[in-house]
Amino acid sequence: MIKNPVRKEQFVKWVLVAFALSSLLFLFLIFMFILFEGLPLFHKVGLKNIIMGSKWAPTKGFFGIYPMIVSSFFVTFGALFIGAPMGLSCAIYLSEYSGKRMKMFLKPALELLAGIPSVVYGFLGVIYIVPLIRNYIGGSGFSLLATSIILGIMILPTIISISFDSLVSVPKTYREGSFAMGATKWQTIYKVVLPAARSGILASFILGMGRAIGETMAVIMIAGNALRIPTSILDPLRTLTGNIALELAYATGDHRLGLFSTGVVLLIIIMILNYIANFGIKRKM
Amino acid sequence: MRINPRFTNKFVQIGLNFQAFFTVSILVIIVAIICFKGLPYVNFEFIFAYPEDMGRLGGIFPSIAGTILLALLSILFATPLGVGTAIFLTEYTKESLFTKIIRFGVESLAGIPSILYGLFGFIFFVIKLRMGWSLLAGVLTITIMILPTIIRTSEEAIKAVPRNLRMVSYSLSATKWETVTKVVLPSAIPGILTGIMLSVGRAVGETAAVIFTMGSSLRLPTSLMDSGRTMAVHFYILAREGISMEKAYGTALVLVVSILLINVLAYYIMNKAISKYS
Amino acid sequence: MVRKFGIIAVALATLIISCSGKPADRTKKDKHTITIAGSTSVMPFTEKLAEHFMIDNRKFVIDVQGGGSTAGIQACLNNTVNIGMSSRELKEEEKMLNTIIICYDGITIVVHPKNPLKAMTLQQVSRIFSGEITNWNQLGWINREIDAVTREEGSGTRSSFEELVMKEREIDDGIMVQDSNGSVKEVIATDPYAIGYISLGLVDQRVKPLTINGVIPSIRSIKTGRYKIVRPFLYVTNGELDEDGRKFVNFVLSKDGQNILKKEGLVGFYD
Numbered sequence: 089m090i091k092n093p094v095r096k097e098q099f100v101k102w103v104l105v106a107f108a109l110s111s112l113l114f115l116f117l118i119f120m121f122i123l124f125e126g127l128p129l130f131h132k133v134g135l136k137n138i139i140m141g142s143k144w145a146p147t148k149g150f151f152g153i154y155p156m157i158v159s160s161f162f163v164t165f166g167a168l169f170i171g172a173p174m175g176l177s178c179a180i181y182l183s184e185y186s187g188k189r190m191k192m193f194l195k196p197a198l199e200l201l202a203g204i205p206s207v208v209y210g211f212l213g214v215i216y217i218v219p220l221i222r223n224y225i226g227g228s229g230f231s232l233l234a235t236s237i238i239l240g241i242m243i244l245p246t247i248i249s250i251s252f253d254s255l256v257s258v259p260k261t262y263r264e265g266s267f268a269m270g271a272t273k274w275q276t277i278y279k280v281v282l283p284a285a286r287s288g289i290l291a292s293f294i295l296g297m298g299r300a301i302g303e304t305m306a307v308i309m310i311a312g313n314a315l316r317i318p319t320s321i322l323d324p325l326r327t328l329t330g331n332i333a334l335e336l337a338y339a340t341g342d343h344r345l346g347l348f349s350t351g352v353v354l355l356i357i358i359m360i361l362n363y364i365a366n367f368g369i370k371r372k373m
Numbered sequence: 374m375r376i377n378p379r380f381t382n383k384f385v386q387i388g389l390n391f392q393a394f395f396t397v398s399i400l401v402i403i404v405a406i407i408c409f410k411g412l413p414y415v416n417f418e419f420i421f422a423y424p425e426d427m428g429r430l431g432g433i434f435p436s437i438a439g440t441i442l443l444a445l446l447s448i449l450f451a452t453p454l455g456v457g458t459a460i461f462l463t464e465y466t467k468e469s470l471f472t473k474i475i476r477f478g479v480e481s482l483a484g485i486p487s488i489l490y491g492l493f494g495f496i497f498f499v500i501k502l503r504m505g506w507s508l509l510a511g512v513l514t515i516t517i518m519i520l521p522t523i524i525r526t527s528e529e530a531i532k533a534v535p536r537n538l539r540m541v542s543y544s545l546s547a548t549k550w551e552t553v554t555k556v557v558l559p560s561a562i563p564g565i566l567t568g569i570m571l572s573v574g575r576a577v578g579e580t581a582a583v584i585f586t587m588g589s590s591l592r593l594p595t596s597l598m599d600s601g602r603t604m605a606v607h608f609y610i611l612a613r614e615g616i617s618m619e620k621a622y623g624t625a626l627v628l629v630v631s632i633l634l635i636n637v638l639a640y641y642i643m644n645k646a647i648s649k650y651s
Numbered sequence: 652m653v654r655k656f657g658i659i660a661v662a663l664a665t666l667i668i669s670c671s672g673k674p675a676d677r678t679k680k681d682k683h684t685i686t687i688a689g690s691t692s693v694m695p696f697t698e699k700l701a702e703h704f705m706i707d708n709r710k711f712v713i714d715v716q717g718g719g720s721t722a723g724i725q726a727c728l729n730n731t732v733n734i735g736m737s738s739r740e741l742k743e744e745e746k747m748l749n750t751i752i753i754c755y756d757g758i759t760i761v762v763h764p765k766n767p768l769k770a771m772t773l774q775q776v777s778r779i780f781s782g783e784i785t786n787w788n789q790l791g792w793i794n795r796e797i798d799a800v801t802r803e804e805g806s807g808t809r810s811s812f813e814e815l816v817m818k819e820r821e822i823d824d825g826i827m828v829q830d831s832n833g834s835v836k837e838v839i840a841t842d843p844y845a846i847g848y849i850s851l852g853l854v855d856q857r858v859k860p861l862t863i864n865g866v867i868p869s870i871r872s873i874k875t876g877r878y879k880i881v882r883p884f885l886y887v888t889n890g891e892l893d894e895d896g897r898k899f900v901n902f903v904l905s906k907d908g909q910n911i912l913k914k915e916g917l918v919g920f921y922d
Contacts, residue, residue, distance in 0.1 A: 107457030112478040181389040205578030228798035272382040302486020304581040313828040362484035614833025
């Protein structure tokens with residue numbers, strides 16, 4: 089080992105710099121390899137034929153993923169439609185209404201929802217939600233609706249924990265001022281606290297969207313994976329992630345490149361969402 | 374018509390109570406279903422026996438071992454890298470463009486969905502580095518995936534260590550590295566452990582990134598180059614292929630209970646750490 | 652604490668370096684490893700054969716992976732596996748590989764047991780999957796949409812189905828897609844209005860096979876050549892197999908091996 093303390097200090101510092109750079113290196117590798125595999129096809133087939141093409145038959149030379157892009161956004165907004173109100177009201181309850189002991193119990197319990205593996209959500213969706221929809225609403229049950237419900241539940245922990253943080257960080261004086269003017273608790277929350285925490289709540293929704301659009305295993309189990317753009321909430325659909333997971337193990341040659349192109353599109357969408365959530369929205373914290 | 378604000382207030386309060394109750398009950402229902410359906414099939418033999426007939430009979434021992442191997446090895450790689458990064462960001466540098474870039478990298482890694490990690494691991498480790506579907510390829514992929522969690526939690530844990538502890542150490546003419554290893558890290562260990570436990574939970578529950586890098590061979594991996602199957606992957610295959618619903622529920626029970634225990638342990642450690650400093 | 656991590660990291664790094672390089676050569680010294688990958692249709696049967704084979708040959712380790720017919724053939728071409736599995740005939744550009752037919756498999760059109768329909772014509776099946784027939788009342792059952800399930804692009808079962816059933820028609824984009832025989836069967840077994848196609852070997856009481864053009868799919872009707880939707884299950888090898896691989900293939904083609912396949916509902920070479 090190095091004896092001289094000054095040199096040792098230097099050595100340690102450079103090792104730590106190398107460690108810190110490793111994250112950047114990994115990010116770079118991930119980008120490079122997905123782009124490296126995915127971009128040649130854009131060149132060969134044409135950007136428009138991939139992004140706007142509506143036919144996916146890679147073994148026959150069609151690489152259109154437009155229906156999957158649209159479907160991915162459908163399930164994401166579906167999930168948000170279900171998860172956002174539920175998550176936000178839980179966050180409001182936790183930050184404004186619950187007692188300290190209740191909070192100590194509820195918050196970890198809700199965060200445990202995030203720990204349950206996505207395959208388990210998918211499985212329960214297939215066993216319970218899909219037949220329920222098939223028997224009482226219609227269609228095969230493998231549908232936009234079923235997928236939205238399951239994804240809505242899966243994004244709850246993200247929405248709850250981030251909007252909770254932003255609600256808690258609203259200064260106490262805001263609330264006291266409102267109460268002093270004779271407002272009820274709900275008026276205070278609705279008119280003062282929520283607007284003050286607006287950007288954090290918005291960020292939680294966008295990160296929730298990121299989670300929903302990236303979810304894979306649960307989605308291929310319940311979405312039905314049909315290639316057409318769904319025309320009703322009872323139609324099956326295939327997301328970008330589902331397309332990769334269904335066919336990756338099988339694919340060779342251009343077919344595999346097509347899946348990497350799907351990955352490129354997914355990566356770009358995710359990066360945009362993350363950028364908006366982390367930097368675009370100035371969180372007041 | 375004007376609704377009495379006091380009425381609205383009461384109404385909203387009841388509604389929010391109900392909503393919170395409803396959300397927690399989802400968790401309870403999920404765990405209850407898995408427990409009731411899975412408990413009859415989980416016994417000593419189920420956990421320690423090898424599967425027969427593609428998992429239709431016998432136990433799930435190789436997948437439990439595969440899960441433990443994957444999680445432990447990933448942690449072994451990710452912990453030094455993650456904690457080192459956190460030490461660098463908190464102790465060795467001031468906020469600058471450089472730290473901003475690194476933080477951006479970490480945030481971006483955290484946001485990438487697991488299927489893209491799978492895609493990357495498949496093309497880079499499995500194909501380009503010729504590892505094949507192997508434990509090693511799985512471990513390296515999961516290492517990158519859990520790195521952001523470990524960095525973030527370690528950073529917060531290190532930041533929470535009071536300034537004056539460091540000052541005392543420096544005043545005793547300790548070097549920076551001595552201060553970090555002898556003073557800062559020991560106090561930050563509970564927080565770091567929480568991050569590690571959460572990462573273990575994530576590795577145990579992961580499917581998409583694992584199935585394309587570690588493969589799904591149903592046997593005990595005996596070297597890093599062997600393919601293997603984690604519990605989550607085994608459960609996915611059992612359930613999706615309809616091989617055996619009984620074994621699927623049994624596997625789900627072992628899987629969910631171990632993840633819940635890991636997470637509860639993580640929160641317990643975190644709470645202890647928080648109460649120590651406040 | 653930190654030093655400990657350092658030591659562990661170094662130890663691990665050494666371990667990895669020593670393990671990487673030529674993994675296949677290393678493992679072959681102490682045990683006989685045969686790697687097999689490919690069609691998910693053939694995989695379950697190969698796993699079963701491997702289980703039996705390994706009982707009698709304790710020194711052998713047989714590594715069976717899925718991946719699909721095309722991937723299995725490619726892996727065989729790159730020599731990453733000893734044996735590739737395929738559930739479709741080889742294409743022109745793949746013909747340089749040796750093929751071993753291990754058995755024949757009928758693709759069965761299956762519906763839910765509650766479905767009263769017992770028979771269809773090949774043309775009706777292809778019109779369902781091409782999206783021309785979308786409602787069960789067009790086939791004389793209730794007024795309810797048909798939930799048809801197909802396999803994904805690249806699957807050997809799908810390409811055999813396209814070739815033998817669809818012919819010049821194309822599978823419609825609105826049809827649901829599942830990525831294995833087993834998952835198609837799960838959908839059919841739980842949805843009373845579903846129809847799909849799976850290996851004859853996987854048919855059990857949870858799904859109902861349909862009579863096609865008047866012929867009931869069975870080992871017998873496949874053997875006599877009356878049931879037409881039949882494809883071979885192939886093992887493919889790049890050049891000559893080594894001794895270990897040959898031993899396993901000989902077992903598969905032996906009476907014992909073929910009996911195992913027969914029990915699983917496949918059509919072998921013995922009676």
